[in-house]
Amino acid sequence: MFQKQLLDKLQLELPANTSLNEAIATALDISYDAAHRRSSFKSKFSLEESVILAQYYNLSLDRLFENTKDEIIAVEKTKLIHNETELQHYFDKSYESLYPLLNKKESHILYSAKDIPLFYTLENNLLSRFKMYVWLKLLDSAMVSKEFDSFSVSLSTLQSATALGNLYQNLNITEIWDITTVNSTLKQIHFYNQAGLLSNITALKLCKDLKLLITTISEKVKTENENYKFYYNELLLMNNNVLVSTKERQSLFVPFTILSYFQTSDRITCLQAEAFLNKQLQSSKLLNTAGEKEKLTFFNKVYSKIDALHQLIEASQILDFE
Known part of the structure; x- marks a missing residue:
C-alpha cells in the first residue's frame, strides 16, 4: 500500500513530459527495466530507495499515509550557530539550498519583511559587518565583551555571505514591509552604542549606511520595475517568512531562532502559506503603482526613524560632560 501511495504521489508531482519509470530510474540511478519492475509492483522499494526518491522529488513521506493529519508535516531545520565557522557554514548551506530554486527562470520570492531582508545586509560594507557582529554577539559566548571597532570576520566568511546576498539580485521579488x-x-545600533561597544562615530556612520540602503531600495520601487514589487502593510506585523516558488515546486522558510529556520516543500503547506501571504498583499498598498505622495510618505517615515537615532547619538556627544 505504501509503494502505491508513493508512486501515486510522485505521479502527481512530475512534469507532464516525464514518465514515472524515467523519474524512478533517474532518482535511484537504476535501469529503465528495474524502474518498471518497481512501478508495476513486481519489485518493492527498499526503505533507502523510498527515502532517496522522496528527497529527490521533494515529497513529504508523512503525507503518504491516509491517517496522517494535515497539521503534521516534515521539515528540515538548519543547524544552530555558535561561532563564525558555523556562521560561514550557514551562509554556504543557505546558498546550496536556494541556488537550485532561484536559478530557475520562473522563480519568485515572496518575503514578509519583519526585519530588513537578510540578503540586503550581506555585502562587504560597514552595515553588513555590523549585522554579523550582532548575530555573533548573540550566538557566540566568546564575543561577550567584544567591541565592534575591533571586530572582523575572515575573507572566506565575507565571500560566503556575499555569494548568498548576490542570489537576491535580478530576481522576481515581492516584499511586504511595514x-x-x-x-x-x-535598536541594535542604539543598544550597542549605549553599552559602550559601538563608538559614536561608527554609530553615526551606520545610520548613514542604513539610510543609504533604504534610499537604494526606494529607487527600485518604480512602476516599470516588473521584477520588484514593494508592498506597504499598515495593518499587520510581518514575520520574516519567505516563500520561494518555481514552476515545479515551492519551498517555505520559517524563522526558528536567530538566523536559523525551518524549511519545507510540503505542497499543501506551501499553498496555504501562499494563500495567507496573498491575503496580506490584498490588504497592502503596492507602492510601485502608488502616487508619489504615498511613496514619499512611507519612505520619509522610515528616514525619520533613522534621523531620530542619528540626532540622539549626536546629542549624546554634545552632552558628554566627562
Missing part, C-alpha cells in the same frame, strides 16, 4: 521593518536594526 514602518517597523527597520526597527530591529535601529
Whole structure:
C-alpha cells in the first residue's frame, strides 16, 4: 500500500513530459527495466530507495499515509550557530539550498519583511559587518565583551555571505514591509552604542549606511520595475517568512531562532502559506503603482526613524560632560 501511495504521489508531482519509470530510474540511478519492475509492483522499494526518491522529488513521506493529519508535516531545520565557522557554514548551506530554486527562470520570492531582508545586509560594507557582529554577539559566548571597532570576520566568511546576498539580485521579488521593518536594526545600533561597544562615530556612520540602503531600495520601487514589487502593510506585523516558488515546486522558510529556520516543500503547506501571504498583499498598498505622495510618505517615515537615532547619538556627544 505504501509503494502505491508513493508512486501515486510522485505521479502527481512530475512534469507532464516525464514518465514515472524515467523519474524512478533517474532518482535511484537504476535501469529503465528495474524502474518498471518497481512501478508495476513486481519489485518493492527498499526503505533507502523510498527515502532517496522522496528527497529527490521533494515529497513529504508523512503525507503518504491516509491517517496522517494535515497539521503534521516534515521539515528540515538548519543547524544552530555558535561561532563564525558555523556562521560561514550557514551562509554556504543557505546558498546550496536556494541556488537550485532561484536559478530557475520562473522563480519568485515572496518575503514578509519583519526585519530588513537578510540578503540586503550581506555585502562587504560597514552595515553588513555590523549585522554579523550582532548575530555573533548573540550566538557566540566568546564575543561577550567584544567591541565592534575591533571586530572582523575572515575573507572566506565575507565571500560566503556575499555569494548568498548576490542570489537576491535580478530576481522576481515581492516584499511586504511595514514602518517597523527597520526597527530591529535601529535598536541594535542604539543598544550597542549605549553599552559602550559601538563608538559614536561608527554609530553615526551606520545610520548613514542604513539610510543609504533604504534610499537604494526606494529607487527600485518604480512602476516599470516588473521584477520588484514593494508592498506597504499598515495593518499587520510581518514575520520574516519567505516563500520561494518555481514552476515545479515551492519551498517555505520559517524563522526558528536567530538566523536559523525551518524549511519545507510540503505542497499543501506551501499553498496555504501562499494563500495567507496573498491575503496580506490584498490588504497592502503596492507602492510601485502608488502616487508619489504615498511613496514619499512611507519612505520619509522610515528616514525619520533613522534621523531620530542619528540626532540622539549626536546629542549624546554634545552632552558628554566627562
